[in-house]
Amino acid sequence: MADRYQKFTSGAVGGFAARRLGLPRPELLRRFRPGDRALVGPVLTAGGGRLGKELAAVLEAAGAETGPAASPGALVFDATGLTESAELARMYGFFHDRIRTLAPCGRVLILGTPPDRTGSAREAVAQKAIEGFVRSVGKELRRGATANLLQVAPDAPGAIESAVRFLLSARSAYVSGQVLALGTVPAHSAEPAASAAAASSLASTDPTWSWEKPLAGRKAVVTGAARGIGAVIARTLARDGAFVLCVDVPGQAAALTDVAAAVRGEAMELDITSATAVPALGARLRREDLGGVDLFVHNAGVTRDKTLGRMDRTQWDTVLDVNLRAVETLTAALLDPADPLLRPGGRIVCTSSINGIAGAAGQTNYAASKAGLIGLVQALAPRVADQLGGTVNAVAPGFIETRMTAAVPLFVREAGRRMNSLRQGGQPIDVAEAVAFLAAPGSGRINGQTLRVCGQSLLGA
């Protein structure tokens, strides 16, 4: 999983050399494997905000060690009680005293309130200040530790469990410096019970459901599933219990069949830009063995890099058609008011990109398409909630080690790998875990969000 430089500096000789030369030594990140403990531990909590009880219940349900520890695995501060900037000193004090004891691959998690959902301007200021704080902490942490901020709207009780479990586990290894909002889009009353969980553990509301197989019984579609990130998304959703219909273009048949076989799913060759894509997909999804889809992952994407003056019309159209217009067309069918393909409580996840946020030279087409996807999830979130009690979100990968990035010239690749707080590229599994998290029943109040999976890349807007 590690790149060659990382392997070198992880060894005795390379580690010694890197230390002496002051070179970065990227930590081998701990990643989740089935059977692992749910959370990193021990977890130290403080803060005294409105989410304290809920947080304690979540940690207990997850079997987390809590209480004093010489080297905590996670430091969690409930900052929802901070209503003016003077009170930020409490948050400073908690982390100041303990941050140097945080274990390798540890977690800093702050719970806050979305600034526009606070009760006063002073509270909004204090809550916004936390964003600058947590992003700085993420840049200071070493040895694979991460820092994130979960902003919980006041009218979203009992909804934090899924996000807390993700952010305090090895599943979020490559997510750092991020602000994730929860409960900012009104929920639909018809939302399935599992998503509208009470303050106790999700599992307790449905005895047949488990955190080990959170997607059991769900039907998923993943586009671009034959290779790279898409193939790993398919495998991860299957690991979590979903049936996966693996979609990719004709011509990828061999690789696609392999992936489908590995996940005990089904392969479907389909050009998503063709006029027949919607009827073909609709026909398959409406067959009674599926009866619609619970989770649609718009992962297919292409690049045709050229600077704008040298980019021909075909290069523009190809990227926009595959990455954006096909997603719009398929999503319209998923949400067809008369007969939606997406089932009640369903989820849509789009693969955007950090370059859709920051822009990139040579990628006016790609960045436009990926920014468009961010616009799509923001624009459609209220409708998906209202119509189906579902959600639509995006993940935005940063530098991920794939065959695509392996083809990038060495110097550019090496810069991309190191220009983030974890000093390494991410793995496809890191993106897949984020998708699985957004797809999980407990994530029903996370809607319209774009979650960066980038190791806190320096790049941004």
Next chain:
Amino acid sequence: MADRYQKFTSGAVGGFAARRLGLPRPELLRRFRPGDRALVGPVLTAGGGRLGKELAAVLEAAGAETGPAASPGALVFDATGLTESAELARMYGFFHDRIRTLAPCGRVLILGTPPDRTGSAREAVAQKAIEGFVRSVGKELRRGATANLLQVAPDAPGAIESAVRFLLSARSAYVSGQVLALGTVPAHSAEPAASAAAASSLASTDPTWSWEKPLAGRKAVVTGAARGIGAVIARTLARDGAFVLCVDVPGQAAALTDVAAAVRGEAMELDITSATAVPALGARLRREDLGGVDLFVHNAGVTRDKTLGRMDRTQWDTVLDVNLRAVETLTAALLDPADPLLRPGGRIVCTSSINGIAGAAGQTNYAASKAGLIGLVQALAPRVADQLGGTVNAVAPGFIETRMTAAVPLFVREAGRRMNSLRQGGQPIDVAEAVAFLAAPGSGRINGQTLRVCGQSLLGA
């Protein structure tokens, strides 16, 4: 103004060497001087959106050359007519054909609609896609050219002139890759006529008013005015016609007096964190020669850099007190419902920082304070508009060449300077021009915004 490397590569020998070695050659940016033409030119326009007539009137009023040109100074596309992603190809086509003819220090400007103010999800997607496009264009442009997106809410007619003039002039030399929204906060009916301009030129609504002295008759306060960016802000506001009360801490008396004398303003020694700051400032501003303040620039700021585990409580408190809490306290007095110090139509501008957006190692305190300022302008914008017909905005400088940044270690300084699309640090005047733009009468519909002045720094969130 140029740094040493830039001077070297601008010369014959250095330029030759840099070209042969493939090193960056930062352009000497053209900056505005009184007497210069209002806009870069010639200006090529296209698009056919709802802002076409307004744009044409603005360009005519500003005396811009328009029509075909071998080497246009500005390419402006009105993208407000693009209501679905397929139509983005029109924008691509316009720039594809002309981008390589753009003059050095030229301007790309796209007019769009804020995605959340569009009429349909498809339009929101297309408008959001433009953000990725313009940020990529900014990263591709060479020779000091910039690219920005002005998102104009549909219910803000006749409000673009000030922003178009700024973004198409040499005043915005170091502003690139930015998305600026206009008309997103409801305007107050009592707003002064000059801010609620009709679709014709601002100047025509008030014959005594001119674009040469846009702040004539206005009373301004600048904190932290003795040195650095603050001193240049004071000079720039005075250049534009304002009376400037220059505020700085006791101990900066000599420098402060010099600045005040240079701007024919007034010096006031004041510790803005002291309990007597509000009464002292209030007493001065209420004297009848001033009778309140039209423009308050919260520019004072300090750093006390340490990683969180080594940052003592005093270092935390000092930075939060000066950079954030004093601003909150002074702003409360400016907006005191019973007797506001800010006059009707008044403006507040805060100096935030790119590190408040992106976070920075060693700056948990500073980044929290600067992020808090972004929260402050977002939270208070509707209130300032409603109460006084005024605005509150922030500027967020990137790497600016000052005595503060000159003290940064060479390697870090050099990285900061080059890690942006213009391959150089900005000058204090670049920040001051942005402040003057937000303060200008015509900018009354720009509210709650944070304008980055960073040369499209790679750093972001």
